[in-house]
Amino acid sequence: MTEFKLTAKQEEANEVLGSQATHIMLAGGSRSGKTFALVRAIVIRALKAPGSRHAILRFRLGHVKQSIVMDTFPKVMQLCFPTVAYDLNKSDLYVKLPGGSEIYFGGLDDKQRVEKILGNEYATIFLEECSQIPYDSRNVAVTRLAQKVTDRATGQNLPLKMYYAENPPDKGHWTYKMFKLKVDPETKRPLDGRDYEFYQINPGDNLVNLSGSYVKTLESLPERLRKRFLYGEFRDAAPNALFRxxxxxxxxxxxxxxxxxxxxxxxxxxxxxxxxxxxxxxxxxxxxxxxxxxxxxxxxxxxxxxxxxxxxxxxxxxxxxxxxxxxxxxxxxxxxxxxxxxxxxxxxxxxxxxxxxxxxxxxxxxxxxxxxxxxxxxxxxxxxxxxxxxxxxxxxxxxxxxxxxxxxxxxxxxxxxxxxxxxxxxxxxxxxxxxxxxxxxxxxxxxxx
Structure with missing residues (x-):
């Protein structure tokens, strides 16, 4: 494997991904390198544990095809794992890696496909663009985080991981309650903070991979959107807002x-x-x-x-x-x-x-x-x-x-x-x-x- 040089913030994010926490959120502005870092981490986990299964899910099936299957995943393999052969099944939307590990791609809006994917157990589940995903859908997905496989590097069980990524929405969203307030979004009961990690990464941390014109585009957005897509911050929810x-x-x-x-x-x-x-x-x-x-x-x-x-x-x-x-x-x-x-x-x-x-x-x-x-x-x-x-x-x-x-x-x-x-x-x-x-x-x- 040829090691791809991550940015300084991606290196820090990588340390967080390897922490003891089960639930880890990378949040921040647009094109900050969150998804790239998470897909790379999943491939590493898949190669470390032969026969392991991993799922990358978005709310819309069309979006996961466009953004992950056709874009981010091939880039990660080309830049970080150029010598690793893989077989992409475009009809069933999964990748088979050496050692028999598999990575499945799905959209939570496709009921038939979701039932098929969630019929398996997984060692890693990654929810991309959580701002679009209802809390109930997250709760269904987390029940499948249960596969017991061996990390061949340590001889121990591969720790189960639930990864999350998003451009932060407003503070009324379940991700803010879970990862910032550290409370259950429904019951409001405190969560074990050691099991929920939050890390922020923004476009300014990924300038080496971005054009200056893109950052200027983000800077020209209205303040409401600048806060989300440039600064990667949760916004105060408007009281009694009709639209979100x-x-x-x-x-x-x-x-x-x-x-x-x-x-x-x-x-x-x-x-x-x-x-x-x-x-x-x-x-x-x-x-x-x-x-x-x-x-x-x-x-x-x-x-x-x-x-x-x-x-x-x-x-x-x-x-x-x-x-x-x-x-x-x-x-x-x-x-x-x-x-x-x-x-x-x-x-x-x-x-x-x-x-x-x-x-x-x-x-x-x-x-x-x-x-x-x-x-x-x-x-x-x-x-x-x-x-x-x-x-x-x-x-x-x-x-x-x-x-x-x-x-x-x-x-x-x-x-x-x-x-x-x-x-x-x-x-x-x-x-x-x-x-x-x-x-x-x-x-x-x-x-x-």
Whole structure:
């Protein structure tokens, strides 16, 4: 084996991984080398104990394929173990190493595969991106940390290890309670602190393996995200927050193919800006959302802009054409019929549905919050400004600095796509029985009606 030179912080992390603790968390900012160090440690354990089994799990199966199977694991083998032959079974997603040891890869959202993986006992279980993993899923996985194998270097049993890694979410998450407060997340009873180790590692500790532009990108993020992805710190949880970062991350769709769309709408939340002077006005919220054949809603595009009617009308109708949408939904409190006029002026005969804000923002957002938490509404990409606005909603009101135009537009969109959230609208006679079915990629595709 050719030893790969770890960074100074990875060397320290490696010492922690070899401690007496069973449960060890590496937490910190994005691309800090956490996952690389943990996968390397698992391979070493597998080579030390012939016939041992190890599992690397994420919440989403597609994410573990993309980030571990296709990226981190091959890099670790190439850089750290170039002379070690291994056999990767891409259909069953496991690796066989010399001596008969195996490393399994799985997603906790794939029930059938999880049952198959957790039918085995393991010497090591690694939960990657724990911020996305529900506590109940962690508890199921830990029951399989039970394989008794011999470390050929010591002749003793290989110590069982449960590894964890994440970009820290807020302090309400189970990982903060377990690894920082050292209490059981449910019962609040104290844990044996000697069995739970926490180590922080950040992008600044891994600069030798990063480009300067990447660090600058992290530095340009909003403070809320900078704290998590650059400084690797747990944030104070907003009291009674309606939306949480870990919900977005858990269900976010980036690497996976989007499902066919049954319906797509473009939602507009206007601010009242005019074409000549709109510098002091709020942004015009314009968000494209769809309802997939899987029954889930997807945020597809955020086109929010600060512009007058001549511009935002074209932005909205261009999106309508590009996504082959069903209609534009717009809030009517600003300007009343003017909003419909702007849409129709930009594109004649555009299907249009006006909505009126008869209830407060928080009341309208609450049912959408429940959909996001359960995964019925998902982000098909990364929408930082929109997610910032959503995270500022609490049961006490909106706590953000500016008006939540993006978030309001998203709420209008999903209120239209999930009509059961509000008083059902009676369909027009010509719409009854009509089903529209689309297949889309990220932005393009075909339509059949």
């Amino acid at each position: 970062d870990d919900w977005f991350e858990r269900w976010r769709n980036i690497d996976d193919e989007l499902p066919d769309m049954l319906r797509i709408v473009v939602a507009v939340d206007p601010s009242g800006a005019d074409d000549d002077d709109n510098i002091e006005n709020d942004e015009i919220g314009i968000v494209v959302c769809g309802l997939g054949i899987d029954g889930n809603g997807y945020v597809l595009e955020d086109l929010t802009c600060k512009a007058g009617p001549g511009v935002w009308g074209k932005v909205a109708t261009d999106a309508f054409d590009r996504w082959e949408a069903d209609r534009i939904v717009a809030e009517m409190n600003f300007g009343g019929a003017m909003v419909k006029f702007v849409i129709r002026a930009a594109r004649a005969n555009t299907p249009f549905r006006p909505v009126t804000a008869s209830r407060g923002k928080v009341v309208r957002a609450e049912p959408i919050s429940a959909l996001v938490e359960s995964g019925k509404v998902r982000m098909a990409g990364i929408f930082r400004e929109l997610e910032d606005e959503l995270c500022a909603f609490t049961t006490h009101g909106y706590m953000g600095e500016n008006s939540p135009n993006r978030a309001d537009a998203m709420v209008w969109a999903f209120s239209d796509l999930f009509p059961e959230l509000a008083k059902p609208e009676q369909p027009k006679p010509e719409q009854r029985g009509q089903i529209i079915h689309r297949r889309i990629g990220k932005n393009t595709g075909w339509m059949r009606t």
